[in-house]
Amino acid sequence: MSRLTRVAPSFHGAALGDRSTWPFVVLVRGPKVTILRTVMGTNASRPEPARRTLLLALAGGVAACAARPSQTPSAGGRFVDHDKFPSQLVAARQVRAWLPSEYDASREPFAVLYMQDGQNLFDPPSPMARGAWEVDRHLLALRAANAIRPTIVVAVWNTEGHRAREYGPQAPVDSLPAELRPLVRPNPGAADAASLGDAYVRFLATELKPYIDAHYRTRAGRADTFVMGSSMGGLISLYALCSFPEVFGGAGCVSTHWVITNNYAAFPAQFAPGANGDPRIEQMAAAYRDWLREHLPAAGRHRLYFDHGTQGLDGLYGPHQQKVDALLAAKGYRPDIDWTSRVFAGAPHDESAWRERLAIPLTFLLRP
Numbered sequence: 001m002s003r004l005t006r007v008a009p010s011f012h013g014a015a016l017g018d019r020s021t022w023p024f025v026v027l028v029r030g031p032k033v034t035i036l037r038t039v040m041g042t043n044a045s046r047p048e049p050a051r052r053t054l055l056l057a058l059a060g061g062v063a064a065c066a067a068r069p070s071q072t073p074s075a076g077g078r079f080v081d082h083d084k085f086p087s088q089l090v091a092a093r094q095v096r097a098w099l100p101s102e103y104d105a106s107r108e109p110f111a112v113l114y115m116q117d118g119q120n121l122f123d124p125p126s127p128m129a130r131g132a133w134e135v136d137r138h139l140l141a142l143r144a145a146n147a148i149r150p151t152i153v154v155a156v157w158n159t160e161g162h163r164a165r166e167y168g169p170q171a172p173v174d175s176l177p178a179e180l181r182p183l184v185r186p187n188p189g190a191a192d193a194a195s196l197g198d199a200y201v202r203f204l205a206t207e208l209k210p211y212i213d214a215h216y217r218t219r220a221g222r223a224d225t226f227v228m229g230s231s232m233g234g235l236i237s238l239y240a241l242c243s244f245p246e247v248f249g250g251a252g253c254v255s256t257h258w259v260i261t262n263n264y265a266a267f268p269a270q271f272a273p274g275a276n277g278d279p280r281i282e283q284m285a286a287a288y289r290d291w292l293r294e295h296l297p298a299a300g301r302h303r304l305y306f307d308h309g310t311q312g313l314d315g316l317y318g319p320h321q322q323k324v325d326a327l328l329a330a331k332g333y334r335p336d337i338d339w340t341s342r343v344f345a346g347a348p349h350d351e352s353a354w355r356e357r358l359a360i361p362l363t364f365l366l367r368p
Contacts, residue, residue, distance in 0.1 A: 067097075067215070074123045075137035077101050087207050089199040090166065091159050095208065097216060098122065098136055098153040100143065109219045111151045111366065112212060114204060116167065116229030116237060118155030120351055130350040138358045148366035149224070154212055156204070158233075162196060164262045167232035169239040170197030172287040173260065180280060183266045201240040205247045221249075222301070226365050228252030230354050231313070234306075235260070235288070241302060242295040250303035252361040254354050257313070258320035260284040270316070285320045289327060299332035304339040305361040309347025318343065340364055 067080050077100040084092040096118055103110060115121055121133045135153055142148045159166065164185045173184050173195050185193050204227065213220040227237045227248050234253030241251040259281050264271040270278040306324065308317040325341045333339040342360065347353040 073098060073136045075134065076140055077103070077136055079122070085208070085211075087203050089203045089207060090196060091162065093159055094118065094157040096122075096155040096157075097212070098155065099216075100136075100140060100150070100152070102143070102150060103152060103217070107217065108150065109217045111149050111224035111226070112154060112209075112216075112218050113151055113362075113366070114154045114156060114208070114225075114227045116156060116158065116227075116233030117163075118157045121153070121155045131352045131355060133351055133355050133358055135358065135362075138362055142359060142362055142366070146368075147363050149368050151366055152216060152218070154208070156208070164232065165194070165196040166200040167229070167236040168195055168197050168260065169235055169288055169291065170195040172291040173197070173284075175287050175291070176284065180283065183263050183280075184261045184284065186262045197236060197239060198243075200236065201243050204240055205244040209247060222246055223249045226250040226252065226303075228254070228361065228365070230254040230351075231257045231349065232262070238292075238304070241304075242292065242297065245297035245302065249301070250305070250365040252305045252365050253307075254305075254357075254361060255308050255314050255349055256306055256317065256321065258285045258288065258317055258324070259313075260288065282320075285323075289323060292324070293327060296328070296331055299328075299334065299338050302338065303365055304328065304333070305364045306340070307342040307344060307357065307361070309344045309349065309353055311346060311348040313349040314347060314353075 067082050071079060073079055077098055080097045080099065082095040082097070085095040086092050115135065121135045123132045123134065135155075139148065139151060139153070143150065168184060173181060176184070182193065187193065209220075209225065212218060218224075222245075225248050227240050228251065229235075229237045231254075234256035235258075237251045238253050238256070241248040259270070261267065261281070261284060267278045267281060270281045306321060308314045308321055310318070321341060325339075328339050329335070342357075344353070344357055347357070
């Protein structure tokens, strides 16, 4: 026996957020649930990740994550925090949505920018950071100048102790010789040192994004879905786009950590002051380039932003970035259209430097 019903505005007492007033209409046929449409007119051919998100919601899964109002952003707009966002793929973590004031003043859908290291993006930042990125302030100023499209931010917290495991590009790391693979992470002898990069990007694409699209007014297509991060967050943002090119339309890779490893003590010839370099570092960087050569999407439908400074860790990135730039050019990516690569002389590897130049990648990725 079949019946039509509307999914309630909350599941197991958990609020759905802004799209709670846009209930799904589903067909219930015994234990089987089929999405027919939302009030936006989506039909039963809804992509599998979205169907799975709704089914999980009905069963008390991912979409049952409670949303709560948070502190007021210093620059304007509002935060909605999702504490301990559940996942079947990675550890639960905090996820914060930043909604500009214009989001509440209209009913139009917005582009979405997913950002790594979410605890460092807004004031007050994590105690580990050298200041916040202040991404909300930058986006508001750029919108006021009509330089970017209407955008919300989804800030994804890292899990601190597992950051290197989640933000490392797994397939390139796994392709390294057995003696090099353990040296990628800070604690190579740890029992839980396995790579988590594949699980993390699947979490972004198949769990978090469908949830956000179901609960907020978003432009859910590839052309309006972006991912961004710095250092290893830049590595994994590019990896996410290449792994899910139909999901993500652009990646912002700031101070991209092309040397891959965080185990600096294992490579004194590379990271010690005055050192001349360690060939094993180039071997690690080359593994990622080899993977990119096979997995970069065809030019013309994505935007890729890269940059680096010249001080500290950023001083190591130039030769590796130049090789990636050459690879992109060989693949037909058009400079300043499909891809751009910038050097900031004197800039170090920290949040204060990324904040100073943040308007540049935001404009490149989000321009109308």
